[in-house]
Amino acid sequence: MQSMNILKHILAASGAFSLWCAAAQRQGPVPVLEALPTAESLGAGWSREISLLFDPASKPAELFGASSQLSESFKKERLAAVQNPTNRISGWSHTHFTLHSTNTSRQYEVQVERYRSKDHLRADFDHLLALDQAEYQKVPVEGVGEAAVFFCRVNGGSTVWFRRADFRVWISPMGTITNWEQDVHLQKLVKMLDQRITGATPSQSGKGR
Numbered sequence: 001m002q003s004m005n006i007l008k009h010i011l012a013a014s015g016a017f018s019l020w021c022a023a024a025q026r027q028g029p030v031p032v033l034e035a036l037p038t039a040e041s042l043g044a045g046w047s048r049e050i051s052l053l054f055d056p057a058s059k060p061a062e063l064f065g066a067s068s069q070l071s072e073s074f075k076k077e078r079l080a081a082v083q084n085p086t087n088r089i090s091g092w093s094h095t096h097f098t099l100h101s102t103n104t105s106r107q108y109e110v111q112v113e114r115y116r117s118k119d120h121l122r123a124d125f126d127h128l129l130a131l132d133q134a135e136y137q138k139v140p141v142e143g144v145g146e147a148a149v150f151f152c153r154v155n156g157g158s159t160v161w162f163r164r165a166d167f168r169v170w171i172s173p174m175g176t177i178t179n180w181e182q183d184v185h186l187q188k189l190v191k192m193l194d195q196r197i198t199g200a201t202p203s204q205s206g207k208g209r
Contacts, residue, residue: 030197032091033058035112035167037192045100054082055091055114063093070094088124090116099185107174108189115166125163141180145169145194150180160190164197 032055039046052070053063062079081087091114099106115121125147131138135155141148145162152158159172160180171190177183 029057029090029114029166031055031058032093032112032114033063035114035169035193035197036093036095036110037097037189037196039097041196042097042099042189042192047098047100049096049098051094051096052078053093053095054079055093056082057091057114065096085116088115088117088120089113097189106183106185108186109172109174110189110193111170112193113168115168118166121163121166121168125161125168128161139180141190144190148190152178160186162190162194164194167197169193169197 032053036048036050039048042048049065049067050063051065051068052075055061064075078092081089082092091112093110093112095110095112097108097110099108115124129138129147129149135153137152137154139150139152141150141160141162144160145164148160148162150158150160156176157172158177159170161168161170163169169190171186171193173183173186177186180187
């Protein structure tokens with residue numbers, strides 16, 4: 001009987017230790033790579049190219065797209081910013097998503113930033129929400145992130161911004177979109193990004209390259 005009790009205590013301690021380890025793993029930052037939907041998760045016709053990624057929490061920690069047009073000076077600036085512990089951004093990526101259809105192709109440019117501080121993230125996003133310039137039309141977006149907004153420039157071009165957890169994301173359609181409801185594919189991509197951030201766990205790092 002005594003040996004059974006000892007075994008029970010050992011198993012209980014082992015289970016508690018496993019839970020503690022799992023919790024400790026989850027305390028790390030969500031990798032930027034996990035916030036990016038795979039082409040497969042978006043469905044038929046979609047492709048994804050990560051132009052550039054710098055993130056110590058992702059595996060790999062650096063990615064460079066073969067067809068990236070980003071300058072070397074820009075790359076060095078982004079890497080230095082991520083490596084600087086006093087900088088607000090701890091992980092960053094620049095990605096192109098393309099939807100190929102029979103008659104045309106739609107391309108979306110996506111930038112993902114992971115902040116070191118949620119307070120800094122909220123402050124930066126609140127500043128963005130308060131932006132009031134004649135060249136921009138600004139409309140809040142419901143049902144995305146913890147806050148989201150759609151910007152449309154008067155002279156053409158649009159961008160969706162949202163924040164969720166430690167992340168700030170912007171998505172820009174490479175074409176003429178004047179309102180959020182106009183592009184269902186944009187809506188799908190934005191919502192998938194939001195879902196990936198919400199459901200991501202550090203133990204999945206590196207999947208879906």
